[in-house]
Amino acid sequence: MYSAYLDRFTDNDKALLLVEKLQKEFHVDINTLPIDSKAGTWFLVEIQGDEITSFQVDEGKTAEMEQEVDDRIQRLKPKKTSRFKRN
Template sequence: MKVSGVLDRIEGNIAVIIAEEAGRQFEVPVSNLPKGSQEQDWFWLKIKGEELIAIGLDETIKLEKEQTADRLINRLHERNEQ
């Protein structure tokens, strides 16, 4: 199964990735993340059973999430100006 997940936080050498579609989180060694990964980055995750078997940066979904957040912020600003 392939799902999306966001890097929620890094705790020492462990990265916590939230995969809402799968209804779970994964804890993986930071060394298994793509180079340059940061908190709030989005990834595609390949899951087999309960195991995360592959991970990669998903720039498309990251951009979509950023644009959605920008639109929401702009709406809030517009409401406050009225």
């Protein structure tokens, strides 16, 4: 099984999944994804040939990566106190 990231949905009812370990992208029908899938969801997938044959949502990795993004955003937000004097 490989770890895959749901990058985005395209205009032609397809979803773009990125499999980092293989450095490949796969276009799959939106209908084949689990119902609550959204951009940013991580999956465990099985691949045969050039097709993904099964999907399983990786809840742990999805939550972990969402938390990491939230932490980075919090670090980037400006602090309320400034070191500079105002006129």
